[in-house]
Amino acid sequence: QKEVEQNSGPLSVPEGAIASLNCTYSDRVSQSFFWYRQYSGKSPELIMSIYSNGDKEDGRFTAQLNKASQYVSLLIRDSQPSDSATYLCAGRDDKIIFGKGTRLHILP
Amino acid sequence: GAVVSQHPSWVICKSGTSVKIECRSLDFQATTMFWYRQFPKQSLMLMATSNEGSKATYEQGVEKDKFLINHASLTLSTLTVTSAHPEDSSFYICSAQGTDSTDTQYFGPGTRLTVL
Numbered sequence A: 001q002k003e004v005e006q007n008s009g010p011l012s013v014p015e016g017a018i019a020s021l022n023c024t025y026s027d028r029v030s031q032s033f034f035w036y037r038q039y040s041g042k043s044p045e046l047i048m049s050i051y052s053n054g055d056k057e058d059g060r061f062t063a064q065l066n067k068a069s070q071y072v073s074l075l076i077r078d079s080q081p082s083d084s085a086t087y088l089c090a091g092r093d094d095k096i097i098f099g100k101g102t103r104l105h106i107l108p
Numbered sequence B: 001g002a003v004v005s006q007h008p009s010w011v012i013c014k015s016g017t018s019v020k021i022e023c024r025s026l027d028f029q030a031t032t033m034f035w036y037r038q039f040p041k042q043s044l045m046l047m048a049t050s051n052e053g054s055k056a057t058y059e060q061g062v063e064k065d066k067f068l069i070n071h072a073s074l075t076l077s078t079l080t081v082t083s084a085h086p087e088d089s090s091f092y093i094c095s096a097q098g099t100d101s102t103d104t105q106y107f108g109p110g111t112r113l114t115v116l
Helices: none
Strands: A004-006 A011-014 A019-025 A033-038 A045-050 A054-058 A061-066 A071-076 A085-092 A096-098 A102-107 B004-007 B010-013 B019-025 B032-038 B045-051 B067-073 B076-081 B090-097 B105-107 B111-115
Touching (some): A011 A019, A019 A033, A019 A085, A033 A071, A045 A054, A045 A061, A045 A071, B010 B019
Parallel strands (some): A011 A102, B010 B111
Antiparallel strands (some): A004 A019, A019 A071, A033 A045, A033 A085, A085 A102, B004 B019, B032 B045, B067 B076, B090 B105
C-alpha cells in the first residue's frame, strides 16, 4: 500500500450538498494528518490539520480521523463553486507525505 | 501568521542559463524547507529537503548538481536550477516547516519557470 492514497476523481457534487473526500494511509504514516486545497495553477494552502481520533470542525470543513481503520476524511458542508479544486491529503512519518489529490467539482 | 513567500513568481529564461528561486518564511523561523516540482495536471513531487546550516537531502532521481539548494538562514532557502533546459520548465513550490510541535508545512505561492 502506498503511504497515502486518495481517489483521483473527479468527484462531482451539487452546490449546497456535502462533499466527502477520503484518504487512507499505511502504517508508516502515523502522526499528524493534513488537508490542503490546491486551485489550478496555484500552490497548496492548508485547510486543516488533525492529530487525534475523532472529528475536528472549522467552519464548513470537518476533518475526521480514524486511526484503527487508517483513514482520514474531509467533509465540506454547503459546497460552493469556489470549493472546486484539488484536495491533497497528507500524513507524516519523518516527513510529510502527500497523496496525489482528489479533484472536486462543485456543480452550480 | 505562517506566511511563505517566493521570488520570482515567474521567470522565463534561455536554455543553458541558471535561475535562482528564493523561498522566505516571513513571520516564523523554518528549520526545514522543502522544494517541490509540479508539472501540469500532475501531483506534487518532492525534490529535496533542506535543513538550515546543512546539506540538502535530495529525493531519488533528482540531480543535486543541477538543482542547487542553499538554506543559509532560518528564514531563507534558495533553489538554483543550473544550465536550465526546456524540460526543466515547471511550477516550483517551496514549503517551510516551523519549529512548533505541529510540524505543519506552509507553502509558498510557487514560481513558474519557462525555459525557451
